[in-house]
Amino acid sequence: MLEIKNLHVRAGNHEILKGVDLKVDVGEVHSIMGPNGSGKSTLAQVLAGRETYEVTEGEVLYDGKNLLEMAPEERACEGIFMAFQYPVEIPGVGSAQFLKAALNAIRKARDLEELDAMEFLALVKEKIKLLGVDEKLLHRSVNEGFSGGEKKRNEIFQMALLEPRLCVMDETDSGLDIDALKIVAKGVNDMRSPERAIIVVTHYQRLLNYVIPDYVHVLVDGRIVKSGGKDLALELEEKGYAGIEEELRAGAKA
Amino acid sequence: MSDPTTTIESFVSQDYKWGFVTEIEQDIAPPGLNEDIIRMISAKKNEPEWLLEWRLKAYRYWLTIKEPTWHNVHYPPINYQGVSYYAAPKKKELQSLDEVDPELLRTYEKLGIPLEEQKMLTGVAVDAVFDSVSVATTFKGKLAELGIIFCSFSEAAQEHPELVRKYLGSVVPYTDNFFATLNSAVFTDGSFCYIPKGVRCPMELSTYFRINAESTGQFERTLIIAEPGSYVSYLEGCTAPMRDENQLHAAVVELIAHDDATIKYSTIQNWYPGDKNGKGGIYNFVTKRGKCLGRNSHISWTQVETGSAITWKYPSCMLIGDNSVGEFYSVALTNHRQQADTGTKMTHIGKNTRSTIISKGISAGHGQNTYRGGVKILKSATGARNYTQCDSLLIGDKCGAHTFPYIEVKNPTAKMEHEASTSKIGDDQIFYCNQRGISKEDAVNLIVNGFCKEVFRELPMEFAVEAQKLLGVSLEGSVG
Ligand SMILES: Nc1ncnc2c1ncn2[C@@H]1O[C@H](COP(=O)(O)OP(=O)(O)O)[C@@H](O)[C@H]1O
Numbered sequence A: 001m002l003e004i005k006n007l008h009v010r011a012g013n014h015e016i017l018k019g020v021d022l023k024v025d026v027g028e029v030h031s032i033m034g035p036n037g038s039g040k041s042t043l044a045q046v047l048a049g050r051e052t053y054e055v056t057e058g059e060v061l062y063d064g065k066n067l068l069e070m071a072p073e074e075r076a077c078e079g080i081f082m083a084f085q086y087p088v089e090i091p092g093v094g095s096a097q098f099l100k101a102a103l104n105a106i107r108k109a110r111d112l113e114e115l116d117a118m119e120f121l122a123l124v125k126e127k128i129k130l131l132g133v134d135e136k137l138l139h140r141s142v143n144e145g146f147s148g149g150e151k152k153r154n155e156i157f158q159m160a161l162l163e164p165r166l167c168v169m170d171e172t173d174s175g176l177d178i179d180a181l182k183i184v185a186k187g188v189n190d191m192r193s194p195e196r197a198i199i200v201v202t203h204y205q206r207l208l209n210y211v212i213p214d215y216v217h218v219l220v221d222g223r224i225v226k227s228g229g230k231d232l233a234l235e236l237e238e239k240g241y242a243g244i245e246e247e248l249r250a251g252a253k254a
Numbered sequence B: 001m002s003d004p005t006t007t008i009e010s011f012v013s014q015d016y017k018w019g020f021v022t023e024i025e026q027d028i029a030p031p032g033l034n035e036d037i038i039r040m041i042s043a044k045k046n047e048p049e050w051l052l053e054w055r056l057k058a059y060r061y062w063l064t065i066k067e068p069t070w071h072n073v074h075y076p077p078i079n080y081q082g083v084s085y086y087a088a089p090k091k092k093e094l095q096s097l098d099e100v101d102p103e104l105l106r107t108y109e110k111l112g113i114p115l116e117e118q119k120m121l122t123g124v125a126v127d128a129v130f131d132s133v134s135v136a137t138t139f140k141g142k143l144a145e146l147g148i149i150f151c152s153f154s155e156a157a158q159e160h161p162e163l164v165r166k167y168l169g170s171v172v173p174y175t176d177n178f179f180a181t182l183n184s185a186v187f188t189d190g191s192f193c194y195i196p197k198g199v200r201c202p203m204e205l206s207t208y209f210r211i212n213a214e215s216t217g218q219f220e221r222t223l224i225i226a227e228p229g230s231y232v233s234y235l236e237g238c239t240a241p242m243r244d245e246n247q248l249h250a251a252v253v254e255l256i257a258h259d260d261a262t263i264k265y266s267t268i269q270n271w272y273p274g275d276k277n278g279k280g281g282i283y284n285f286v287t288k289r290g291k292c293l294g295r296n297s298h299i300s301w302t303q304v305e306t307g308s309a310i311t312w313k314y315p316s317c318m319l320i321g322d323n324s325v326g327e328f329y330s331v332a333l334t335n336h337r338q339q340a341d342t343g344t345k346m347t348h349i350g351k352n353t354r355s356t357i358i359s360k361g362i363s364a365g366h367g368q369n370t371y372r373g374g375v376k377i378l379k380s381a382t383g384a385r386n387y388t389q390c391d392s393l394l395i396g397d398k399c400g401a402h403t404f405p406y407i408e409v410k411n412p413t414a415k416m417e418h419e420a421s422t423s424k425i426g427d428d429q430i431f432y433c434n435q436r437g438i439s440k441e442d443a444v445n446l447i448v449n450g451f452c453k454e455v456f457r458e459l460p461m462e463f464a465v466e467a468q469k470l471l472g473v474s475l476e477g478s479v480g
């Protein structure tokens, strides 16, 4: 479904990704772990089409199509969803109105009928309950004045509503208390499906106790230095990123 | 009644130096302004003597004053002698919409203007299905039953001279300002509206439905009088882009609200703004003022200003009656090379008078948007209150927003609140919307309409929907 080949990305004069390769198939859950500043958010944003990043080398295929040629909204309409590490506030724009615009844009791209206000509201109310998000937030401006936890849960609620085929979650777990973490994890697990792939970007492994990944990749300094199964997350937790790096260096010398 | 054409012909033959061409179908005064031209306009309209005298006084005063320069708009000097001050309404009938500028039609389409209305707006002959005259006639009959007068200014000068004489210039005197003075001398037509005591006008009055609607965009004069306990909601303009050959517009609007009367005046201004480089476009210098004369009277201005190359207008309220209320809700949008200097002036004279000012300025492209607002609390205005909120939204980094609040308080019991903000549509906001499937244009529309919603909800429902679409069209191409 998603194939990243030798991806090099820079912002300004700074090379951030230095040759990333990754293959994700439908039905799979991948986790990308790495220390702060290793390029995790950059990778997520490039997949979503953020224009501040320049791809200097490599390619990304999505369902065999050149993803990098597509506008961000086209990617969203094709089923790519990114849960932002820092969700953006949009003062003045009501959450409900925003979601309706988003949902109908995506439905239109999928040749589905647009929902009217009543149908939309029914759907929203059903999904919002699942994520323990307060319905009152729908009447407020998008993310404006939301607490950190509310913002993160709101991202997952949007993900549930828009039913993407490829979910990219950028540090959704950071800043959540244990109860919120469990709710978010449940939301993500509910979305696991043979038709969908999920990439969980995280700094810590604690979310992975609840959302068990099929594959774990370690991103250090713009490169994936190690890939493995779910146990790799535990190993990381134990040894830390420094430990893994050291091991790799030792391995390279031997 | 003498035939206006013969009147003008005899007048013209007296003095032929201006070379009038007075063929029936082509009736345009030569460029230039002088007393003869004013006499000619007045004669054409068969006006009473006092009205001509009033025009002439205005003209003579105008000769002694200078064009203002305090505003924050820039334009090359206007040659007032190069303007033609009278053109008889000529209807150019086109046979079908195929003859109309396709660019204009594309815009109508986007605004969702029905086909028959498109024809009407572009001067294409309309068929019987949409007979605007009959609509207007039924409409007028209904109003007449209630004693409401709603007609063109010229008609009012003929049919209700006592009302016109009593109120004309009573809110905006001919000495008021350069442009209002010019208008007083040369105005050609406009609307007149009178609501009798205790009558609530049952429909939104719109110039659009006015019978005998003429192309009077250039020097319009509007006068609305609400007798005690009456109510009227008046709509001016429409969302369809209005092209006009005349670059200079200087309108005057006067409102008078007696005891317990309410006047709601809503405007959508969408005159041709000029092209992307600022070529062409209307210069719109407007004087609008309302007098809350009576106790508990209420005047509310709502405006959506998206057109014109230059917008210069300050719909204001003089709060004379005790407990009277003045409101100003404004959205002004400048894109490309447009400039707007707009705002209001609330003058509190009576006790416990209240005013609210909500101004939303949107600048995109190279647009320059200035809010200029005055709140004046006179010594007599015990217990006066004002709330002002003034927000600017910037799209891109080549545009500008400027705010000039003037506050003068002469009574210590006054309560004033002022809030102001400037924000920018950020790339991160657009990207967030994009990531949810929303296109750049729709994202900007969402944000802009959210920004304006406090003003839009003051507009009559249908107007509000049109206004939203209009902002979208006006902002087209403003984001990468
Ligand atoms: N827009 C940008 N311009 C310049 N440098 C950037 C930009 N975005 C990220 N970086 C830099 O790239 C590196 C990787 O950042 P990021 O992808 O956010 O890492 P992570 O999400 O793994 O913490 C950091 O050093 C960061 O400062």
Ligand SMILES: [Mg+2]
Pocket: A040, A041, A042, A085, A170, A171
């Ligand atoms: Mg990050």
